[in-house]
Amino acid sequence: MISAIANNIFQRAIEDYHRYDDIDHPMENPYDSQSLEHLLYLKCWIDTAQWHMEDVVRNPDIAPEEGLNWKRRIDKQNQVRTDTVEYIDSYYLQQFHDVRAKEHARINTESPAWAIDRLSILALKIYHMEQETKRTDVDQAHIASCQSKLEILLEQRKDLSQSIDELLTDIASGDKYMKVYKQMKMYNDPSLNPVLYGKKQ
Incomplete structure (x- = not known):
């Protein structure tokens, strides 16, 4: 089932990223560039880097200019993420x-x-909540709370995995059909964002 394959690849991508724990570390995708597995690994690596970008930008002590630079970088990363989702749908x-x-x-x-x-x-x-359960600098109430949340996340993964597998089975059998709408993001498009195209006037 694709969900089991995806979950294993996602786990590998997350663990590979955290070997370096560096947003700018180059990705080394271990899968054939023409394969679905390649896209799944790429997708999760993008998500992992963006996760840590979001952590950085939420630092309350970050300088405004640096925060703005990170926000713009996150916007670009999110566009790459969206494009990769569309490649998977393709x-x-x-x-x-x-x-x-x-x-x-x-x-x-x-x-x-x-x-x-x-x-x-x-x-x-799941990865980051599990890390919270292993901390030694917090009290047991924090550990117990995070363990409870982790169990819910694991249940969510089980349910979502089953739903994805059932969806793909239904599409393959003709009981459901795919209809993909390309993301028509307007804020990054200088011809659609009035703040951007207004500067040309």
Whole structure:
């Protein structure tokens, strides 16, 4: 099942990142560049780097100019993340290209790749919440609270994994069909953001 493959790849990407724990460390993707596995590893590496960018920008002592620079970097990273999700959906569109949807087929609330996006973020939450349960500089109440949250996150991963596998099975059988809407982000587009195109006037 794809969820088991994805979860293993996400775990590997997160652990690989934390061997260096450096936002700027170059990614070394171990999977064939034409494979779905390559895209999944890339997706989670992007998410992991962005997770740590978000930590940095929330430092209350950060200088305003530095904070703005990080915010702009996060915006660029988020665009890369969105593009990668769309690459994953393109993979599935190609995979299911010859599937004929049944008359009763239904569309899902989100595409396979956006569900996988949630699974990648969940892997990060699980990793970092587990790290909190291993801290030695906090009291037992903190450990117990984080352990309780970790158990809920693990249950969420189980449920989401099952849902993704069922969605892909339903698409493959024609009981559901894919319909992908490209993200039409406006704030990064100088022709659509009035603050940006207004500067040209």
